[in-house]
Amino acid sequence: MEARREWCMLALCILFFTGASADVFTSMSDMHTLLETEGEVIRTMENYVASQEARLLQLRRDIAEMGAVHRQASQSPDQFLGHPINAFLLVKRLTLDWAEMQTALTQDTVGQAVLANLTNQMGGDLKWPDEEDLSGVATALMRIQDTYQLDTSRMAQGYINDLPPAYRQLSAGDCFELGRQSYNSGDHYHTILWMTEALERLDSDVDVPGIVTTSPVSRADILEYLAFSNYMQGHVKHALKLTNELLELRPNHQRALGNKVYYEEALTNAAEGKRGEDGEQLKDEAVQKGYTVAEETEEVEGDTAAWQRERDSYERLCRGEIRTSPSITAKYTCRYQYGPHPLLRIAPVRSEIAHIDPTITIYHNVLSEGEIEIIKQLALPRFKRATVQNYKTGALETASYRISKSAWLREDDHETVALVNRRISQITGLEMSTAEELQVANYGVGGHYEPHYDYARQEEKDAFKSLGTGNRIATFLFYMSEVTGGGATVFPQIDTALWPSRGSAAFWYNLHPSGEGDVLTRHAACPVLLGEKWVSNKWIHERGQEFIRKCDLDQDSLT
Incomplete structure (x- = not known):
């Protein structure tokens, strides 16, 4: 008033x-x-x-829609947020859509007071996503799309394979935003996919109920992104065609006028047998999909073909397309393990061999529900973005190929942590006093960790120098959640996949008895497709194991 x-x-x-x-x-x-x-x-x-x-009627509709979605999400937050499209739409609502609401609030003094109150809470109890979060969740969707070979149109309808759909399908504006985020990260392959879907949804006038107010996306905006990304992918003729369509809508569009001349010159040069500009050079499949190149992601040493073979194996394993032949699995065993610790004679653990050479063992039901919840609660307030070690500088840094948050737990943090450490020692027979603290990790939307080694290679001489405990001789990996879709631990060099099962654990040696690294233990965490993934790692070091796992001069010795 x-x-x-x-x-x-x-x-x-x-x-x-x-x-x-x-x-x-x-x-x-x-x-x-x-x-x-x-x-x-x-x-x-x-x-x-x-x-x-x-204006107020539209705000009322927006708030009613947000309220309905919020109530639905609150009934089962894990299930709701475990769907990557729901997660994307939530971040988009609290960034782009919220920006539209802020504009409405600034139009009167009451709205300005409400906005000021919310703004004051941004640095306090409330967490607000920003442009980096929007970009991150969009990139996660692209990663999931590539790894699991998902159809763009099907995803826009809210479906991830045959799993339950998102709470609503994507609008033309949502698809445009996914394309825009891909464009901003230099990923023109996905820009084309999502801008094309935006255009189709705009042209077919797909009715998507329950969308809060956002600035309407125009055909001209879509065409501009689509044209340039087609050019960057080498499709110059199509880029020119799209640019001409754009100029029919906006004859005075300055960038389009400039691009039209540029594309025409590129086609003329190509017709004359000259080498075209950068945009005319077709990118290989890895670059088209926006993958990071070898040096950053610790790629297999060697040529691109070796990297591509590993990549293909990694993705096929993530999709569950590679199965071990029955003749090989017949050699694997499932048994109760009664040693090496005397306690296991009274309380043996169920062990299953998942692979021989290197030996990968799965231990079932080695963490109780109570222990899992205590470890989670201890880790939550300490979570930080997971880091990797730069093999050149030795510094810890965040990386696009490892998406998760992690925390480190010491034995004196809680008796449960000490109990878990003792249990690992009882099962493996290895000394824990020189092992690293228990690392707890929670993977975010599309969270993953691309192929890597747990041990430090010869060129990484200073990797664990500060610890003074030698290299990582073994890995004990606990699974603390069921994952609805994706999230497997895969070993591309040996075509083996381990699927998370709450309360179970995997164990393998990273080093041969000679101390040389076992290259076959190179492994990865597949992107989480649907659901939530919690794990905890115990990296066991060489020092203290000298009389437990004796050295062998044969660097390829397995025992």
Whole structure:
């Protein structure tokens, strides 16, 4: 009401004090003109009220939709947020869509006060996503799309394989935003996929109920991104065609006019047998999909073909397409393990051989529900973005090929941590005093860790120098959640996949008895497709194991 009163006073001031005479009462003819003035005031105020009512009505619809989605999500937050499309839409609502609402709030003093109150809470109890979060969740969707070979149109309908759909399908604006984020990261392959889907949804007028207010995406905006990304992928003729369509809609579009000339010149040069510009050079499949190149992701040493073979094996394992032949699995055993610790004679553990050479063992039900929850609660307040060690500098840094948050737990943090450490020692027979602290990790949307070694290679001489405990001789990996889709631990060199099972653990030696690294233990965490993934790692070091696992001069010795 206060804002409305202020606007009324302003309108009246404009009407009565802009070039108006103050002596209208002295003439009845002038008094008649006041009726016209009053009529104009009425029409102006009616228009103002109508526009405010329309704005508030739209805000009411937006809030009602957000409330309905929020209530649905609150019934089962893990299940709701475990769907990557739901997660993307949530981050988008609290970034782009919220920005639209902020604009509406700034139009009156009451809204400004509400906005100021929320802004004050941004640095306190409330967590707000930013542009990096929006970019991260969009990139995660692309990663999932590639790894699991998901159809763009099917994803836009809210489906991830045959799993339950998202709470709603994507609008043309949502698809446009995914394309825009891909474009900003230089990933023109996915820009084309998602901008094409945005265009199709815009043209077919797909009815997507329950979408909060966002700036409407135009056909011209889509065409501009689509044209340039096609050019960057080497499709120059198609880029020119799309640019001409754009110019039909916006004849004075300066970038489009410049690009048109550039594309025409590129086609002319190509016709004359000249080498085209950078955009005309077709990128190989890895670059098209926006993958990071070898040096950053610790790729297999060697040529691109070796990297591509590993990549293919990694993705096929993640999709469950590679199965061990029955003739090999027949050699694997499942048994109760009664040693090496005497306690296992009374309480043996169920062990299963998942692979021989290198030997990978799965231990079932080695963490109780209570222990899992205690470890999670201890880790949550300490979570930080997971890091990797730069093999050149030795510094810890975040990387796009490892998406998770982690925390380190010491034995004196809680008796459960000490108990878990003792249990690992009892099962493996290895000394824990030189092992690293228990690392707990929670993977985010599409969370993954690309192929890597747990041990330090010869060129990484200073990797664990500060610990003074030698190299990582073995890995004990606990699974602390069931994952609805994806999230396997895979070994591309030996075509083996381990699928998370809550309470189980995997164990393998990273080093041969000679101390040489076992290259076959190179492994990866597949992107989480649906659900949530919790794990904890115990990296066991060489020092203290000298009389437990004796050295062998044969560097390839397995025992």
